[in-house]
Amino acid sequence: MSTEALQWFKSTYSGSEGGQCLEVAVSAQAVHIRDSKNTPEDGPTLLVGPAAWAAFTATR
Known part of the structure; x- marks a missing residue:
């Protein structure tokens, strides 16, 4: 699968000022990060x- 076809979204923990954000596509x-x-x-x-x-995103 080409990564261009994926629907990327920004982590809800990312701030609005940009710079240090994580994007995920499923x-x-x-899961693409x-x-x-x-x-x-x-x-x-x-x-x-x-x-x-x-397992990575599970709340403990």
Whole structure:
């Protein structure tokens, strides 16, 4: 899947002033994570499986 086709959204924990934001896009196979300063063309994208993302975001 091309990262351009994904629907990216900014983390709700990101501030409105920009700079240090996390963006996430969800596909059937993976959760895609990137720094909001980067676009798919110029920055890395981290891919994790749905189970790993659920464990990462679980409230403890």
